[in-house]
Amino acid sequence: MDGRKTGGALDAAQLGAELGDRATLVQFSSAFCQPCRATRRTLAEVAAMVEGVAHVEIDAEANLELVRGLRISRTPTVLVLDAAGRIVRRAAGQPRTADVVSALGQAM
Template identity: 35%
Template sequence: MSPAVALLFAAALLVLAGAIGVVLRLRDGHRRAGGHLRFDPSDAGLSQLGSGTTLVQFSTEMCTRCPQVRRMLRSYVAESNGLDHIEVDLTHRPDLSARYKVLQTPTTFVVDGSGAVRARFHGVPHRHALNEALAAV
């Protein structure tokens, strides 16, 4: 392979990687449907969920954005009645990442009183999207 072709190939790979990164960054923090998932409170060491809405945050010890999301979700809980926040550390429970299809941390679920996942957010949730998800529950 000539150096010009190799350089062109490397440049194409860089452009492709950059485009994928931009697409993933644009999708980060947006609301996604919860699908047919149900959150089991025993996975967080609880016997049951509260009667209202629960924000379930999946994090790891090495997650750099998890403290920011934790503070944001706790501020929502402080401002709202009937809203709870649970944090599940996947470092010690990696089996839960497969069960709940968590591919990155932080991931946040909006869970109703019955345990149904009504919305999910990958990365840091956008405030307006989180407000809409909470209003929908």
């Protein structure tokens, strides 16, 4: 995940799901996005491996206000949130497992 660092914070109401105790992987996807499917598998695997990490997938088309507010311009886009919901990493495109684990290290 070579995306830039960014500020801001998200909460459970905005995400439609609870934050992880230690970190949250937020994935913005669209229905016909092939890389989104692979990203879903990668993030779910990492969340299952690391205690206290949640994976939340958000349909970009159904949540345009949030997408615009966060300046999401393509899918998949992944945000890594710390325990307080602050955005600590952001990357567009399909991430590698090692990059996701590394980004989580910065969030926890």
